[in-house]
Amino acid sequence: MIGRKVSYSLSFLTLTTCILFSTNTFSDTMRCGSKLVKTGDSTTKVILTCGEPLQKEYLGTRITEERTHIRYTNPDYNETTGRTYTSKKEVIVEKWTYGQKGQFLKFLIFRDGVLDEIETGGRY
Numbered sequence: 001m002i003g004r005k006v007s008y009s010l011s012f013l014t015l016t017t018c019i020l021f022s023t024n025t026f027s028d029t030m031r032c033g034s035k036l037v038k039t040g041d042s043t044t045k046v047i048l049t050c051g052e053p054l055q056k057e058y059l060g061t062r063i064t065e066e067r068t069h070i071r072y073t074n075p076d077y078n079e080t081t082g083r084t085y086t087s088k089k090e091v092i093v094e095k096w097t098y099g100q101k102g103q104f105l106k107f108l109i110f111r112d113g114v115l116d117e118i119e120t121g122g123r124y
Contacts, residue, residue: 030098043114046108054098055097067086106119
């Protein structure tokens with residue numbers, strides 16, 4: 001009975017460790033020396049904070065769609081009318097790679113010049 005509890009505990013500990021240290025984990029910050037960059041930062045701020053990346057990849061463009069509803073009120077007739085406008089925008093997507101020997105690689109995904117995701121990969 002005790003051996004079975006130890007076995008379950010060991011299995012749970014192993015599974016938890018694997019999940020915590022798995023590759024391609026997501027984070028919202030990355031350390032560059034004593035400074036941090038975070039999602040929402042511009043490409044300029046990341047370069048000023050972390051320097052040039054090991055690699056820059058152009059992943060393509062994405063079309064985003066934004067709907068705006070504008071209401072008009074006519075006080076003479078006590079009516080409210082409205083119109084919905086749809087605007088489409090082409091967004092450039094880039095992937096920058098940072099890393100140092102013996103450390104995990106960091107992949108920064110930029111959408112329209114703004115840091116959107118930070119992924120952690122394998123060791124460099």
